[in-house]
Amino acid sequence: MIHxxxxxxxxxxxxxxxxxxxxxIATTGTLLRQAAFYKEQLQYLPALETYRQAIRQAEKxxxxxxxxxxxxxxxxxYRNQSLKPKALQSEKTALAYAEGTACDSLRIALYxxxxxxxxxxxxxxxxxxxxxxxxxxxxQAQILQQTGKQKEAEAILxxxxxxxxxxxxxxxxxxxxxDLQISWGQLKEAEKNLSRLxxxxxxxxxxxxxxxxxxxxxxxxxxxxxxxxxxxDALRKEMEQNQVTQLLRTSEQKEWEARLSxxxxxxxxxxxxxxxxxxxxxxxxxxxxRYRLKRTADSLSETDFLSSEIYLRFxxxxxxxxxxxxxxxxxxxxxRAYPEFRERLKRKIPKLSEQEWRMCCLIKMEVPPSTAAMLxxxxxxxxxxxxxxxxxxxxxxxxxxxxxxxxxxxx
Amino acid sequence: xxxxxFWLIAVVALTGCGSKNSTDKLPVLDLTNPNFASxxxxxxxxxxxxxxxxLELTDESLIAEILDLAVSxxxxxxxxxxQDGILQFDRKGHFVRSVxxxxxxxxETAQIVSLSVDDENRLLCVSEFFSTSFYSxxxxxxxxxxxxxxxxxxxxxxxxTMAEMGRESIPMDTPGxxxxxxxxxxxxxxxxxxxxxxxxxxxxxxxxxxxxxNFNGGTGGMLCYSAGIDTVWELGMDGIHxxxxxxxxxxxxxxxxxxSEPGAIVDGKYWISRFFETPRRYIxxxxxxxxxxxxxxxxxxxxxxxxxxxxxxIDAMELFKHNRIxxxxxxxxxxxxxLPVWPxxxxxGKKLMVQLNTAVEIEYLKEKYxxxxxxxxxxxxxxxxxxxxxxxxxx
Numbered sequence: 025m026i027h028x029x030x031x032x033x034x035x036x037x038x039x040x041x042x043x044x045x046x047x048x049i050a051t052t053g054t055l056l057r058q059a060a061f062y063k064e065q066l067q068y069l070p071a072l073e074t075y076r077q078a079i080r081q082a083e084k085x086x087x088x089x090x091x092x093x094x095x096x097x098x099x100x101x102y103r104n105q106s107l108k109p110k111a112l113q114s115e116k117t118a119l120a121y122a123e124g125t126a127c128d129s130l131r132i133a134l135y136x137x138x139x140x141x142x143x144x145x146x147x148x149x150x151x152x153x154x155x156x157x158x159x160x161x162x163x164q165a166q167i168l169q170q171t172g173k174q175k176e177a178e179a180i181l182x183x184x185x186x187x188x189x190x191x192x193x194x195x196x197x198x199x200x201x202x203d204l205q206i207s208w209g210q211l212k213e214a215e216k217n218l219s220r221l222x223x224x225x226x227x228x229x230x231x232x233x234x235x236x237x238x239x240x241x242x243x244x245x246x247x248x249x250x251x252x253x254x255x256x257d258a259l260r261k262e263m264e265q266n267q268v269t270q271l272l273r274t275s276e277q278k279e280w281e282a283r284l285s286x287x288x289x290x291x292x293x294x295x296x297x298x299x300x301x302x303x304x305x306x307x308x309x310x311x312x313x314r315y316r317l318k319r320t321a322d323s324l325s326e327t328d329f330l331s332s333e334i335y336l337r338f339x340x341x342x343x344x345x346x347x348x349x350x351x352x353x354x355x356x357x358x359x360r361a362y363p364e365f366r367e368r369l370k371r372k373i374p375k376l377s378e379q380e381w382r383m384c385c386l387i388k389m390e391v392p393p394s395t396a397a398m399l400x401x402x403x404x405x406x407x408x409x410x411x412x413x414x415x416x417x418x419x420x421x422x423x424x425x426x427x428x429x430x431x432x433x434x435x
Numbered sequence: 436x437x438x439x440x441f442w443l444i445a446v447v448a449l450t451g452c453g454s455k456n457s458t459d460k461l462p463v464l465d466l467t468n469p470n471f472a473s474x475x476x477x478x479x480x481x482x483x484x485x486x487x488x489x490l491e492l493t494d495e496s497l498i499a500e501i502l503d504l505a506v507s508x509x510x511x512x513x514x515x516x517x518q519d520g521i522l523q524f525d526r527k528g529h530f531v532r533s534v535x536x537x538x539x540x541x542x543e544t545a546q547i548v549s550l551s552v553d554d555e556n557r558l559l560c561v562s563e564f565f566s567t568s569f570y571s572x573x574x575x576x577x578x579x580x581x582x583x584x585x586x587x588x589x590x591x592x593x594x595x596t597m598a599e600m601g602r603e604s605i606p607m608d609t610p611g612x613x614x615x616x617x618x619x620x621x622x623x624x625x626x627x628x629x630x631x632x633x634x635x636x637x638x639x640x641x642x643x644x645x646x647x648x649n650f651n652g653g654t655g656g657m658l659c660y661s662a663g664i665d666t667v668w669e670l671g672m673d674g675i676h677x678x679x680x681x682x683x684x685x686x687x688x689x690x691x692x693x694x695s696e697p698g699a700i701v702d703g704k705y706w707i708s709r710f711f712e713t714p715r716r717y718i719x720x721x722x723x724x725x726x727x728x729x730x731x732x733x734x735x736x737x738x739x740x741x742x743x744x745x746x747x748x749i750d751a752m753e754l755f756k757h758n759r760i761x762x763x764x765x766x767x768x769x770x771x772x773x774l775p776v777w778p779x780x781x782x783x784g785k786k787l788m789v790q791l792n793t794a795v796e797i798e799y800l801k802e803k804y805x806x807x808x809x810x811x812x813x814x815x816x817x818x819x820x821x822x823x824x825x826x827x828x829x830x
Contacts, residue, residue, distance in 0.1 A: 103573075
């Protein structure tokens with residue numbers, strides 16, 4: 025029997041010790057997101073490793089879109105690492121997986137990426153071919169310009185402009201056309217095309233500066249160049265703002281990771297935390313309620329005192345001399361409003377004279393020095409001197425009457 | 436039994452408290468000791484081969500005064516005055532392109548302070564005050580990371596990891612000021628930081644300044660030394676540790692002067708010009724404050740602690756007109772009878788050292804050492820050539 029009970033206890037312990045948190049199996053989507061995060065942070069080694077995991081997972085799930093996406097992004101990392109043959113190999117593999125109409129936009133991104141890699145490798149023919157497939161007419165025109173085929177470059181851009189496009193796209197086409205024309209010396213045509221750009225376009229001023237420079241007008245060129253720098257600066261600020269947002273996102277990610285690790289704590293541990301939290305909350309609430317009660321009582325008596333007849337009497341500015349009875353009445357009311365004040369002050373200044381104690385009360389009550397002088401039957405100067413001496417007695421430092429007032433009020 | 440347990444705990448505690456490189460056990464280069472193992476500093480036993488990279492001269496790649504350089508497996512990057520951005524050459528010396536040009540747009544820079552290469556991620560890191568821009572070796576701009584740390588120099592020592600040295604000549608009690616730090620730019624984590632270096636009991640914090648930084652590659656990252664402090668620190672992926680000590684023989688008053696006055700030099704004492712590390716040695720180039728024309732070379736054997744000393748015959752003041760970093764004052768090259776060896780950067784971890792000599796300096800050295808005129812690479816260098824980069828592959 026005892027043996028059986030032991031077994032049951034052992035089983036219970038085993039169950040209790042088993043982590044209760046649900047084991048998350050990373051999905052392809054999660055892996056792709058994690059890899060993209062690493063890539064964004066330029067952590068290329070973990071990014072590549074995570075993309076490899078995503079590829080393995082996608083192969084198991086036979087998810088060709090995910091496979092294509094993972095290979096595309098892997099290729100982009102290789103491109104950033106200037107490993108062009110590897111980048112091209114990845115993009116070709118990605119292209120093989122990007123089938124069907126659902127992958128149309130992905131295929132265009134792949135063509136563009138491959139064209140960029142060919143352009144970086146100096147293989148202009150292949151780059152032109154893939155830019156054509158991706159529909160990047162401006163890049164096609166630039167390649168034709170590099171190879172000296174100016175008319176073909178111009179024709180491509182003009183044909184593209186004939187088609188109905190958004191205003192932004194048209195602006196880029198006009199700018200590219202103007203750039204071509206500036207480099208051939210067709211400055212008037214270039215100006216005409218630039219006039220179709222919105223005045224806020226940052227590259228407009230760079231092109232205008234080039235035109236002015238081609239005409240030998242360095243002053244005008246300088247003016248346009250400064251305008252260009254101004255707009256670039258605005259762009260830079262916008263980009264920096266985006267980076268700040270990115271930083272915030274990073275901190276959010278860290279917080280998320282911390283939360284994830286917290287959630288992996290055992291249930292028992294969490295229970296202890298809850299119990300501790302409940303006990304501390306209870307104690308805290310009890311203590312706080314006591315403190316509030318005490319504070320309410322104190323503040324009530326202080327409020328009573330501040331509106332009492334004796335308080336107002338000692339604030340009267342008319343000439344009058346308090347009798348010992350007035351003082352007694354005042355000090356009793358004062359002690360009720362500030363119960364520990366006298367004891368604490370006595371501890372600080374054991375040889376506190378009666379006159380000094382009265383002065384302290386008047387300071388605490390914020391009685392003006394001139395009124396205090398009248399009440400204590402002395403001159404204003406004497407009051408000032410007493411406050412200086414009192415400050416020295418309490419703090420051991422030389423100070424001003426105002427410092428003494430501040431000290432007593434905050435005491 | 437209780438006694439045994441006590442001793443066991445004591446031993447464990449003492450072992451646990453020991454730092455990686457206790458200052459007492461550090462190799463020491465004693466500049467006050469006039470006895471040396473040899474009157475010649477050697478390095479040829481560590482050089483396996485030498486690769487010469489004469490940098491191509493075009494209108495775009497004309498190099499004036501070099502401010503910094505970095506080397507990757509395939510490229511040499513040069514930051515020069517009077518040129519826009521960083522000049523990229525291949526390892527044969529052919530000019531490839533300019534990157535990180537001046538401007539306000541994405542990928543453009545304002546004032547570059549240093550450049551380095553992230554070998555693992557294969558990226559060029561261009562540091563400015565408060566930001567680092569990353570470029571691919573194909574010249575593509577990838578990302579700019581902003582930071583608020585007031586560093587003076589920043590160098591990549593590992594994947595996404597930067598070694599940073601604080602601003603010179605600023606009181607150490609200034610908010611945000613630090614001496615040395617290792618930071619991960621990707622995760623924004625602080626791997627290690629030292630607010631102060633050296634003996635901080637000499638002067639109040641507000642009167643203590645960071646002296647001029649001297650640094651070079653180290654086995655684990657970067658070696659950094661601030662003028663007036665006797666410890667050379669290593670900044671690595673695992674933190675900041677003392678690497679070796681240099682005994683200058685400063686009195687307390689001299690130390691106070693050096694640490695509170697920017698650029699102060701103590702008469703009668705050595706002053707460090709540059710240093711570097713090889714797998715076997717630490718090598719230091721110094722001058723005496725009283726005679727800044729004559730330089731002294733010291734080597735410290737890491738294993739035996741033996742110190743070798745050599746006095747250079749080159750007049751530093753004359754050489755300075757041809758190359759302000761005084762590469763020509765170096766160790767005799769017995770490997771191929773080429774230029775004196777003094778690397779701009781040493782990467783002992785990668786068993787590599789990179790040296791940079793200007794053409795006019797080479798011409799000057801040819802006159803001083805006529806045997807250099809016979810060297811096949813140096814023969815082709817004329818006064819109008821671009822600088823020559825020499826890469827030493829170490830054993």
